[in-house]
């Protein structure tokens with residue numbers, strides 16, 4: 001039997017529509033326009049693509065987009081000074097510093113310079129601590145998008161066995177905290193995990209965020225399990241012609257789709273949800289900053 005395909009692209013469009021309607025209400029009722037500032041240091045091509053796409057979608061939902069593009073050799077002190085300025089700018093409700101930063105910068109220092117109330121990535125120590133202790137916070141965008149899709153598919157996640165493959169601060173760890181918050185029994189697996197296929201086979205929910213192309217195979221998946229593939233890996237695709245490439249996830253989709261109950265494709269699964277959740281976090285941050293009711297269904 002073939003798994004249900006979880007359409008992240010369609011779901012992300014619904015989230016963006018909800019954001020847009022909340023933005024319109026903020027403007028009409030309170031004369032407030034949410035603003036998102038993105039700081040990009042250097043010329044990393046993938047980061048440039050993400051930032052362009054973020055800016056376009058920010059404007060599409062009716063928010064202000066402020067882009068700060070700095071040269072790769074910008075001194076760390078200048079980036080910190082810019083963040084300080086954005087922290088104090090009442091028109092800026094969300095600040096995102098695109099990662100990775102150039103090697104000469106202390107990423108922890110820069111990330112933690114962002115005012116936690118404007119930290120729409122949810123990467124600062126205080127927001128991570130709030131998430132870990134089950135308190136209201138800014139939830140990192142990719143895991144938030146994964147949780148939204150899981151809740152939409154399952155309703156309640158209570159009591160389900162979940163395995164998160166990958167222990168990054170951006171995805172694996174916050175994903176595990178969110179699943180625990182929804183009363184799953186959570187295992188965090190990683191590259192050193194013994195008998196990984198057996199660990200994955202126990203799971204009702206598999207979140208693959210390990211960064212290795214097509215590593216999770218169909219015969220690792222418990223029949224009927226829900227598979228969320230966070231991986232975005234570019235691989236050679238000689239079948240499409242010389243020098244051609246294609247995007248694949250961390251899951252071997254072709255074998256997993258025959259075993260899973262539901263699965264996210266790559267592209268078109270988790271990816272579009274990440275930017276939608278960034279916009280959701282920005283409108284949530286703006287509502288909180290103005291002492292207004294938060295939009296429903298856009299955060300946990």
Ligand code: GUN
Nearest residue numbers: 096097098099100121141
């Ligand atoms: N680089 C890759 N993913 C992300 C993300 O979610 N946030 C930021 N700030 N940078 C990234």
